[in-house]
Amino acid sequence: MSLDAGSNVSPDPQQAFLFADPAGHSLSPRMHRAAFAYAGLNGHYEARRVPAEGLAEAVAGLRRQGVLGANLSLPHKETVVALLDDLSPAARAIGAVNTVIHRQGRLLGDNTDAPGLLQALSDAGYSWRKGAEVAVLGAGGAARAAVYTAALGRQRVWILNRTRDRADELAAAWAGQGAEVEVRATDLHDLPWSRVSLIINASSAGLNAPEETPLPGFDFSLLPAGALVYDMVYKPDETRLMREARSAGVKAENGLGMLAHQARLAFCAWTGCDVPVEVYLQALNVGGAT
Ligand SMILES: NC(=O)c1ccc[n+]([C@@H]2O[C@H](COP(=O)([O-])OP(=O)(O)OC[C@H]3O[C@@H](n4cnc5c(N)ncnc54)[C@H](OP(=O)(O)O)[C@@H]3O)[C@@H](O)[C@H]2O)c1
DSSP: OOOSOOSOOOSSOEEEEEEESSOTTOSHHHHHHHHHHHHTOOEEEEEEEOOGGGHHHHHHGGGSTTEEEEEEOTTOTTGGGGGOSEEOHHHHHHTOOSEEEEETTEEEEEOOHHHHHHHHHHHTTOOOOTTOEEEEEOOSHHHHHHHHHHHHTTOEEEEEOSSHHHHHHHHHHHHHTTOSSOEEEOOGGGSOGGGEEEEEEOSOTTTTOTTOOSSTTOOGGGSOTTOEEEESOOSSSSOHHHHHHHHTTOEEEOTHHHHHHHHHHHHHHHHSOOOOHHHHHHHTTGGGOO
8 A cells, every 4th residue: 555645635725733732742743744645635734832821712713714623632631622612422421622623613522532542452453342351540531531442342441540539530420421331440459450351551651751650560460361451652662561561471552553543533534534544653653664
């Protein structure tokens, strides 16, 4: 498959943005610029540093003609909700928006982190066996997306967080939504690890910190055969969590697949073009691509 730019570039310029603070480190411009080129669209993607007090004005600007929408990252994923006209079911359940879609002056909030994670886990070979047990590490926005994803796959979820109260709050919030899938907060030593077929690190532990892990001293041999460790962290490529899992013979993946899929789904919602995930991965220099 050729991943080169499309040959027919449309004449109408279209714009999409990332609003975050900080924004300079973001990999989203690389991915979306590659997608515009591949799709043959005359589009422009720009990462803007938007502090909390500037969010309302930035979001109002998305209603202009020619604007497709925006991605949101820290610290805006939750506060943006109040500024939008409608929410997708995923954004409503998770309580966080990573993608705003502009349609004729109206703004829809969506969350493509959850379906992006679902797809990345499937790509990593995770088999969605009903009733399988999943440990989610963390209790912030990414953990909420992870719990939603696991529940979509009919998995039983254990939430483990550095601050136990936040894990309790997340489990209670989930129960409050009347979900059928069991979601419980727990502590490291109470978790039935021999039944856990998937660990999702949705905490920031390990982010730009190669010696940090959310599971210090963990014995990965407690996990059943075929278990997968999915680390949403993607910098460094191999986190300590992944390294220790692999040393114990447990399969481990970083968060680049999720990052690529959430971008693919956002781009698809903005433009109607489902650009192959390989284009995004190549933009991220994954798989030996330059
Ligand atoms: N791959 C992707 O596409 C993708 C998408 C979204 C997010 N992410 C990644 O997911 C991670 C979490 O994002 P977020 O938006 O949920 O952040 P967040 O809302 O700030 O939550 C951070 C979570 O990490 C925990 N934590 C932070 N440092 C820790 C440490 N040293 N040890 C153990 N736990 C620690 C926090 O625990 P406390 O409650 O105790 O503070 C909290 O539960 C980030 O690394 C982000 O880059 C990746």
